[in-house]
Amino acid sequence: MKITDARIFVGGPGKNYVTLKIVTDQGIYGLGDATLNNRETLPAAYLRDYLVPNLIGMDPRRSEDIWQFFYRGAYFRGGPIAMAAIGAVDMALWDIKGKLAGLPLYDLFGGKSRDGALVYAHATGADLQALMDSVARYVAQGYKAVRVQCGIPGMPTAGYGVADKETGDGDFITDFSGIRPKVEIWDTDRYMRYMPDALMAVRERFGPELKILHDVHHRLTPREAASFAKSVEPVGLYWLEDPTPAEDQGALRLLRQHSTVPVAIGEVFNSIWQCNRLIEEELIDFIRVAVTYAGGITHAKRIVDLAGLHNVRTGFHGAPSHSPVSMAAQAHLNAWAPNFGIQEYLVLGTPACDALFPSAHRMEGGLFHVSDAPGLGIDFDEREAERYSYSPGSHPVVRLEDGTMWNY
Numbered sequence: 001m002k003i004t005d006a007r008i009f010v011g012g013p014g015k016n017y018v019t020l021k022i023v024t025d026q027g028i029y030g031l032g033d034a035t036l037n038n039r040e041t042l043p044a045a046y047l048r049d050y051l052v053p054n055l056i057g058m059d060p061r062r063s064e065d066i067w068q069f070f071y072r073g074a075y076f077r078g079g080p081i082a083m084a085a086i087g088a089v090d091m092a093l094w095d096i097k098g099k100l101a102g103l104p105l106y107d108l109f110g111g112k113s114r115d116g117a118l119v120y121a122h123a124t125g126a127d128l129q130a131l132m133d134s135v136a137r138y139v140a141q142g143y144k145a146v147r148v149q150c151g152i153p154g155m156p157t158a159g160y161g162v163a164d165k166e167t168g169d170g171d172f173i174t175d176f177s178g179i180r181p182k183v184e185i186w187d188t189d190r191y192m193r194y195m196p197d198a199l200m201a202v203r204e205r206f207g208p209e210l211k212i213l214h215d216v217h218h219r220l221t222p223r224e225a226a227s228f229a230k231s232v233e234p235v236g237l238y239w240l241e242d243p244t245p246a247e248d249q250g251a252l253r254l255l256r257q258h259s260t261v262p263v264a265i266g267e268v269f270n271s272i273w274q275c276n277r278l279i280e281e282e283l284i285d286f287i288r289v290a291v292t293y294a295g296g297i298t299h300a301k302r303i304v305d306l307a308g309l310h311n312v313r314t315g316f317h318g319a320p321s322h323s324p325v326s327m328a329a330q331a332h333l334n335a336w337a338p339n340f341g342i343q344e345y346l347v348l349g350t351p352a353c354d355a356l357f358p359s360a361h362r363m364e365g366g367l368f369h370v371s372d373a374p375g376l377g378i379d380f381d382e383r384e385a386e387r388y389s390y391s392p393g394s395h396p397v398v399r400l401e402d403g404t405m406w407n408y
């Protein structure tokens with residue numbers, strides 16, 4: 001069995017999804033996702049210029065060796081661009097493997113550990129009342145877990161993940177007017193004074209059953225993060241996400257000494273070597289990598305297994321930062337993983353998205369139900385893809401009020 005062709009598509013409804021289709025001499029094909037938000041052309045070029053020319057003629061069943069070939073074969077290893085490209089190849093090879101076996105991928109991992117996988121939605125409001133309305137809408141739809149982000153009184157701009165006052169849009173944060181980013185202004189003191197009470201107000205309104213998550217988006221110093229974690233303890237958060245910049249892994253020690261709030265981190269990591277210390281020292285409770293830029297199913301599964309040894313559960317980064325192809329790959333891992341925690345889930349089921357990526361995966365009652373079709377259980381409509389092309393865009397950059405650059 002040989003790979004005869006591999007094609008790359010960039011574009012999608014409201015996103016620059018990077019989709020890889022690997023074709024074999026037996027007519028079976030596989031799909032992969034190399035989407036890297038606001039840098040989408042780079043994994044596409046890495047695939048086109050370096051990986052695809054090597055793939056032609058390879059045996060697609062040898063997914064482990066092909067992963068090692070592309071990872072170890074490069075002297076300069078890792079990084080989100082290369083790992084997203086390798087990840088797309090790996091997903092597509094697993095898709096082919098499942099189709100050859102006639103089995104959904106979760107069966108190749110060891111079978112289902114659960115029927116539906118818990119997901120969380122993104123609730124957001126420019127002020128507390130708007131946030132409450134947003135949470136209420138998700139609860140009414142059956143969601144059992146929501147991430148809550150809220151505008152801060154007196155903050156010059158909205159803050160991370162907060163809906164724009166005019167458009168109400170808080171999830172699709174890419175600005176497609178060009179690659180020069182807008183500037184947001186951040187004030188840590190205002191955030192730390194206001195947010196604990198806002199989170200507690202959500203808890204009081206919606207009661208003890210709702211799982212409440214909150215994303216700090218790397219904005220705090222280690223001491224600030226420890227202090228903030230202590231102050232939100234009465235809320236009973238499901239998790240506190242990215243309290244400190246991800247590069248400074250020792251930062252979490254101080255937080256751990258002062259708080260029992262569960263910590264989730266890792267959506268920007270692209271290899272096991274960026275999170276093995278956090279996992280082995282048990283400084284986190286949830287690992288947030290994504291199959292996309294953490295090297296595909298082969299590598300993400302190694303991270304999940306290491307995490308399982310240390311009672312760290314999964315909380316994969318979610319769409320639409322990745323395409324429905326990655327969501328499908330994660331759905332299979334979520335169905336299998338004995339240490340599954342939760343899956344980030346942003347609205348994907350739009351008619352345009354479903355037309356481009358048809359599948360029988362479905363969201364119901366706050367749970368994601370994986371398709372039983374062989375492989376990833378998702379398809380890609382190339383004719384539909386002709387409607388889309390790459391649109392340059394950027395997410396905002398963040399400065400303090402005095403102009404100092406801060407963490408986005």
Ligand SMILES: [Mg+2]
Pocket residue numbers: 215217241242267
């Ligand atoms: Mg996040």
